[in-house]
Amino acid sequence: MQALLSSCLLFAFIARGTALQCEICMGLGHNCTGRLETCPADHNFCGTTLFESKHAEISVHGIIKNCIPSNVCANGSSDINLGEKGRSRTHVFCCQGDACNAATAARFMPSEARPNGLQCPACYASLDDSCSDADMVDCVGSEFQCIDLAGYVHLDDESSQRIAMKGCATESVCSASVGGAATFSGVSSAITKLECTPASSTASVSLGPPGLLLSAVVGFLLVKL
CATH class of the missing domain: 2.10.60.10 (CD59)
Incomplete structure (x- = not known):
């Protein structure tokens, strides 16, 4: 024993x-x-x-x-x-x-800013679940998807704000899931709508498992606050 x-x-x-x-x-x-x-x-x-x-x-x-x-x-x-x-x-x-x-702090590589010949409708709205297609944006690099995204932001003072955006995105953005949530520096966000269509057509919608989108959304919203 x-x-x-x-x-x-x-x-x-x-x-x-x-x-x-x-x-x-x-x-x-x-x-x-x-x-x-x-x-x-x-x-x-x-x-x-x-x-x-x-x-x-x-x-x-x-x-x-x-x-x-x-x-x-x-x-x-x-x-x-x-x-x-x-x-x-x-x-x-x-x-x-x-x-x-x-060990050390990581650094971004220089952004690939060359247009790839594709376009998507682009808009941003706060306090709403949708936004109007105000203009078209030129996609760059590996941005081959058009996104239509909505969600909300919850601040640590218990106030909430709805947001909506459309624009160009990379494929990995479309791997996020509706209902996913993340918190960063007292600001939390959750996705209530995410639709992706190829920038060259309007034929398909793609949804999938959680990806890196929530960090991008939280960062974008910190700028807007």
């Missing part, structure tokens, strides 16, 4: 020793620091997610470090382009190894 107990304790120690640990934090800017936490079994990467949102001369940068599953790493980045009404992009950097996301 004692030998069996010793074996169980040894296996438990080995299992605990091989579990991945990542730095966990979030904040505005390009870096944050936090405590190390043991990741769930299905989260086998440490991640650093950066987002930036711009509107006119105002810009917001944010960072989240946490444990993430491999499918989030596969999504890569999410971009939303509303033309003159604003732009938001999010990118996740993945690494393997204890605290590998704590």
Whole structure:
């Protein structure tokens, strides 16, 4: 019995020793620091997610470090382009190894701003569930989708605000789910509507599992507040 107990304790120690640990934090800017936490079994990467949102001369940068599953790493980045009404992009950097996301601050690569020949209707509205197609925006880079998105923002002072937007987006934006929610720096957001159509046609609607859209939405809304 004692030998069996010793074996169980040894296996438990080995299992605990091989579990991945990542730095966990979030904040505005390009870096944050936090405590190390043991990741769930299905989260086998440490991640650093950066987002930036711009509107006119105002810009917001944010960072989240946490444990993430491999499918989030596969999504890569999410971009939303509303033309003159604003732009938001999010990118996740993945690494393997204890605290590998704590070493240095990640940085965005230069934005790919060359038009790809596609266009989408673009608009933004607050205090509403929809917005009118005020103008057309030129899609750039890998923005091959037109999005029609609505949701709400809830502030830590318990006030809420509805938002709606249309514009160009990358494929990974369309992998978010209606009903998904996220919180950052006292601001939470949730998606109530998300429709994607190829920028070259109006033939299909695409919905899927959670992706990086919520970080992009929260960042974009921080600019608008």
